[in-house]
Amino acid sequence: MFDFAIAGVQAPIFLLALVGLTVGIVGGFIGVGGGYMVTPALIVFGFPGYMASGIDMTHICGKGLVSTVRHRQLGNIDWTLALSMIAGTMLGVELGVRLLVYFKHLGISGVVLLVTSVALMFTLFLYTQIETNRAHKKMEEMEKAGEELGRELQTSNLPKIFQSIPLAPIVRCRTARVIVSMWVIVLVGMVTGVLAGFLGVGGGFIRVPALVYVVGASTHIAVGTDLVEIVVSGAYGALRHSIEGNVDLMAVLFMIVGAMFGAQVGSIATSYVRGPAIRYILSYSLILATLGAALRLVYVLTGQNVHWLSLAAVMLTLGEMIFLCLFISSLVWFAVRRRGGKWVPDWVGPLVI
Amino acid sequence: MAELHRGKAAFKFCFWLAASVGLFVYIIHSYTSGQMIQWYYYTASLDGYAVDANLSMNATKDKPLVLNIAKQDEVKGLVAIPVAKGDRLPKNTNGVISLAEIKSGKRVTLEGQTIKVTVPWQIKEAKGFKYKDTFKHKGIRTNPWSGAWNVAMVLCLGLALGLVAEGFTDLLGMKIEKIQHGH
Numbered sequence: 001m002f003d004f005a006i007a008g009v010q011a012p013i014f015l016l017a018l019v020g021l022t023v024g025i026v027g028g029f030i031g032v033g034g035g036y037m038v039t040p041a042l043i044v045f046g047f048p049g050y051m052a053s054g055i056d057m058t059h060i061c062g063k064g065l066v067s068t069v070r071h072r073q074l075g076n077i078d079w080t081l082a083l084s085m086i087a088g089t090m091l092g093v094e095l096g097v098r099l100l101v102y103f104k105h106l107g108i109s110g111v112v113l114l115v116t117s118v119a120l121m122f123t124l125f126l127y128t129q130i131e132t133n134r135a136h137k138k139m140e141e142m143e144k145a146g147e148e149l150g151r152e153l154q155t156s157n158l159p160k161i162f163q164s165i166p167l168a169p170i171v172r173c174r175t176a177r178v179i180v181s182m183w184v185i186v187l188v189g190m191v192t193g194v195l196a197g198f199l200g201v202g203g204g205f206i207r208v209p210a211l212v213y214v215v216g217a218s219t220h221i222a223v224g225t226d227l228v229e230i231v232v233s234g235a236y237g238a239l240r241h242s243i244e245g246n247v248d249l250m251a252v253l254f255m256i257v258g259a260m261f262g263a264q265v266g267s268i269a270t271s272y273v274r275g276p277a278i279r280y281i282l283s284y285s286l287i288l289a290t291l292g293a294a295l296r297l298v299y300v301l302t303g304q305n306v307h308w309l310s311l312a313a314v315m316l317t318l319g320e321m322i323f324l325c326l327f328i329s330s331l332v333w334f335a336v337r338r339r340g341g342k343w344v345p346d347w348v349g350p351l352v353i
Numbered sequence: 354m355a356e357l358h359r360g361k362a363a364f365k366f367c368f369w370l371a372a373s374v375g376l377f378v379y380i381i382h383s384y385t386s387g388q389m390i391q392w393y394y395y396t397a398s399l400d401g402y403a404v405d406a407n408l409s410m411n412a413t414k415d416k417p418l419v420l421n422i423a424k425q426d427e428v429k430g431l432v433a434i435p436v437a438k439g440d441r442l443p444k445n446t447n448g449v450i451s452l453a454e455i456k457s458g459k460r461v462t463l464e465g466q467t468i469k470v471t472v473p474w475q476i477k478e479a480k481g482f483k484y485k486d487t488f489k490h491k492g493i494r495t496n497p498w499s500g501a502w503n504v505a506m507v508l509c510l511g512l513a514l515g516l517v518a519e520g521f522t523d524l525l526g527m528k529i530e531k532i533q534h535g536h
Contacts, residue, residue: 235508243497
């Protein structure tokens with residue numbers, strides 16, 4: 001047990017490192033900060049809510065940088081895209097925070113926040129799941145026909161629509177191989193920033209699908225590029241939380257050490273899979289997070305009397321981290337087996353390299 | 354050529370490992386020596402009484418915590434020190450019980466030269482999860498530079514650890530090559 005004097009909590013170091021490790025794996029793989037998983041975990045460990053949010057945001061900033069370093073080596077970052085988005089993201093986050101303050105004044109922030117989370121995450125889950133299933137089936141057919149599979153395949157027509165907007169300046173993103181209006185990128189940054197600021201998260205689970213389905217980047221590029229955004233918005237959030245005194249740096253430190261190992265596993269794992277595999281994991285993380293938020297919403301709407309709902313939400317959130325880590329590890333294991341010419345299930349074949 | 358590459362990788366790994374360990378030790382030293390805590394509990398953001406909130410954690414209505422009001426630079430024992438907005442917080446204090454809180458009389462009462470804490474925490478919520486909110490961190494303002502310092506430390510540590518890992522895989526000779534993105 002370590003005495004976190006600033007937070008006023010005694011907590012085991014290894015648990016914090018474990019949270020960092022698991023979120024590092026998931027974050028490095030699907031390009032999210034994992035805020036919706038870490039804050040509840042810290043509250044379960046006894047950290048006050050404001051501290052949990054502050055520690056979470058600060059750790060996301062450090063962990064994001066660890067993953068970014070690795071994704072840079074893997075060539076998954078399009079710097080033009082990342083830098084073009086930053087201004088929009090920052091503006092959006094600030095607007096989102098102000099919107100949240102407005103709802104707080106009205107006294108309905110809790111319910112509005114949970115309803116928005118559930119609706120948004122469920123919509124994203126549905127779209128990602130349907131589109132990825134379509135891509136998966138197409139890849140299975142291509143594989144059966146003996147055609148060569150690329151690293152990416154997505155079936156949505158949305159990127160073509162957004163890429164055809166002829167609004168100057170037009171940006172050429174060389175790594176992502178996308179030519180698109182700068183305004184589309186800024187708008188994506190701003191809208192996802194508003195949602196991130198409003199929901200109090202890094203925003204990766206919104207930005208990655210937006211980069212894939214709106215801008216038209218491949219999933220790997222979306223993951224790497226989003227991590228740059230997460231570092232920037234995380235640093236801004238960490239600064240704000242630190243000024244408010246909501247950060248215990250020692251807790252952050254232990255989580256980042258755990259995250260260093262997790263981020264390597266998650267980031268390197270992306271080189272073993274094709275785009276749809278990452279989108280599958282993203283969509284499953286979305287539906288699990290939706291279920292957790294839905295349980296909390298029902299708990300709030302029933303006057304906070306049904307205590308097992310709150311407990312179930314916590315269990316689901318913590319279980320989600322373990323489930324996603326196992327899923328990612330199993331994909332890498334199947335990829336290694338396949339490379340060695342060993343048997344893998346049919347559905348896995350098109351998803352791994 | 355392979356030897357040169359390995360040598361470079363070893364240097365990269367050792368350099369960034371040393372940087373990470375150095376940062377780690379510096380942060381732990383700054384935390385355990387109390388320097389970081391002094392930055393956190395910097396000034397009062399409202400008028401009231403500076404206290405060590407940890408003392409009141411187990412107070413109840415039946416067994417209230419009684420703090421003697423005294424003007425001093427440091428909390429030693431059961432003491433509450435009067436502070437005005439903007440005052441430097443006395444040593445060993447980590448929260449301010451506001452005059453408004455005392456006036457409401459719901460959790461704290463003022464009796465002569467003593468303060469009685471009867472309800473030390475309230476149940477609050479963050480992102481739909483409940484937690485115990487105490488007087489700790491209430492009515493305080495941190496050193497404005499501590500935020501920038503925190504972010505700088507985390508970014509330096511993130512970068513150093515990222516490069517340690519990169520150096521390590523280079524040293525092991527793991528071939529982590531750029532993914533060829535094509536459509």
